[in-house]
Amino acid sequence: MSKAQIYKFYLNNKYIVLDVNSGAVHIIDKIVYDILDYYVEESLDKIISRFSGIYDKNTIKEAYEEINILVDEDMLYTDENDLSDIVYNKENIIKAMCLHIAHDCNLKCSYCFASQGNFKGERTHMSLETGKKALEFLAKNSGNRRNLEVDFFGGEPLMNFQVVKDLVSYGRDIEKTYNKNFRFTITTNGVLLDDDKIDFINENMDNVVLSLDGRKEINDAMRKTINDGGSYDVILPKFKAMVDKRGDKDYYIRGTFTNHNIDFSNDIMDFYNQGFKKVSIEPVVTSEEMEYALRNEHLEDVLKEYEKFSKEYIDIKKKDKDFYFFHFMIDLKQGPCIIKRSVGCGAGSEYLAVTPDGELYPCHQFVGETEFMLGTLDTGIKNEELREKFKMANIYNKEVCKECWARYFCSGGCHANAYFAHNDLMKPYDLGCEMEKKRIECSISILANL
Numbered sequence: 001m002s003k004a005q006i007y008k009f010y011l012n013n014k015y016i017v018l019d020v021n022s023g024a025v026h027i028i029d030k031i032v033y034d035i036l037d038y039y040v041e042e043s044l045d046k047i048i049s050r051f052s053g054i055y056d057k058n059t060i061k062e063a064y065e066e067i068n069i070l071v072d073e074d075m076l077y078t079d080e081n082d083l084s085d086i087v088y089n090k091e092n093i094i095k096a097m098c099l100h101i102a103h104d105c106n107l108k109c110s111y112c113f114a115s116q117g118n119f120k121g122e123r124t125h126m127s128l129e130t131g132k133k134a135l136e137f138l139a140k141n142s143g144n145r146r147n148l149e150v151d152f153f154g155g156e157p158l159m160n161f162q163v164v165k166d167l168v169s170y171g172r173d174i175e176k177t178y179n180k181n182f183r184f185t186i187t188t189n190g191v192l193l194d195d196d197k198i199d200f201i202n203e204n205m206d207n208v209v210l211s212l213d214g215r216k217e218i219n220d221a222m223r224k225t226i227n228d229g230g231s232y233d234v235i236l237p238k239f240k241a242m243v244d245k246r247g248d249k250d251y252y253i254r255g256t257f258t259n260h261n262i263d264f265s266n267d268i269m270d271f272y273n274q275g276f277k278k279v280s281i282e283p284v285v286t287s288e289e290m291e292y293a294l295r296n297e298h299l300e301d302v303l304k305e306y307e308k309f310s311k312e313y314i315d316i317k318k319k320d321k322d323f324y325f326f327h328f329m330i331d332l333k334q335g336p337c338i339i340k341r342s343v344g345c346g347a348g349s350e351y352l353a354v355t356p357d358g359e360l361y362p363c364h365q366f367v368g369e370t371e372f373m374l375g376t377l378d379t380g381i382k383n384e385e386l387r388e389k390f391k392m393a394n395i396y397n398k399e400v401c402k403e404c405w406a407r408y409f410c411s412g413g414c415h416a417n418a419y420f421a422h423n424d425l426m427k428p429y430d431l432g433c434e435m436e437k438k439r440i441e442c443s444i445s446i447l448a449n450l
Helices: 030-035 044-050 057-072 128-140 157-178 195-204 216-222 232-246 265-273 296-319 338-343 384-392 415-422 430-449
Strands: 006-011 014-019 025-028 096-100 107-109 147-153 181-188 207-211 223-225 252-257 278-283 351-354 359-361
Touching (some): 006 430, 014 030, 025 030, 030 057, 128 147, 157 181, 157 195, 216 223, 265 296, 296 430
Parallel strands (some): 252 278
Antiparallel strands (some): 107 223
């Protein structure tokens, strides 16, 4: 047995231990929490001696026996799941696609990884013909999988909305031919939303991602209009109108925090106070040279902010069960399967991004990085070596992941973040790892309090 097989922490008035390999989570007494530091390497007698001035002998024995029972029932210190020789996605099935409907945008966000929508290339829109090819490509390369994900993305996809509408219609037509079900999502900044677009999106999109960074002053400092004005007052009423009409269908208000708003819980609360119940706010990922970048010097404050908000979140959830913060949602019921939890999002293998010209990339964040082009809709996947690299970028092949307690929750982290931070798919983005681990702690402690 190894200490690395468990992870324990104290947060939000709960002592918690996680069995790393099984995923079992236990809320424990402080005495059990204390004993676990010595359980593997010391005998019961030695542990009794060690804690004799703190706990009485019988209490120590009872706590020790509790641990023994969990071990015997394979709920603590369970063996490693060695899947290092696994062949992931052997059939090269594709199940999700990000369609870059428009390499163009009507905002100029300071931190935009897409270079204000053009992805380091020409401003261009996807043709209906290319979009149809993409849907057919997905349908033909998805094997026996019936449910397929399609995200209309940009730039700003509403700038090419007629093609979005036509592709939804085309998708519904070919579903019958291929025995598939397309689940459509759209990501939008909302500037061009009107009643007709809102009604169409609400009727046809299984999920909607609405980009807004938070408080008016925060949003307007980073998400500027073409004329350098603030976008908050333009967008907010349109997002409210959409969500009001959307009923119980999924959506997320998605923000980005930088070093300008490390107090991002205030931005989350602004969302909530505006009536949005499903929210997300992501840490910016950019070069450290950028003035607004998150750097090591900011990490401690960011982690404290997550902890602070987790306490507030517990209080809100007790009164309003419909409020969801994306990063505090966690599945402790052992789904998805262990293989999926080992390999992550599937970028470059199960998931592809398609440019307006029909080029294929591992995901939207790699678009424009020509060395990551996998092929085209016409040729199919040609760069087999690159696809295999993405398949191999799993927790069993990443040295830093092998010993990390959070590996089955984060699945090795974002490939793009790893590459842009270290020029290596196998080296996770350090700051991202630390933030993710804190979010997992917060998520588990929240469930323990609800």
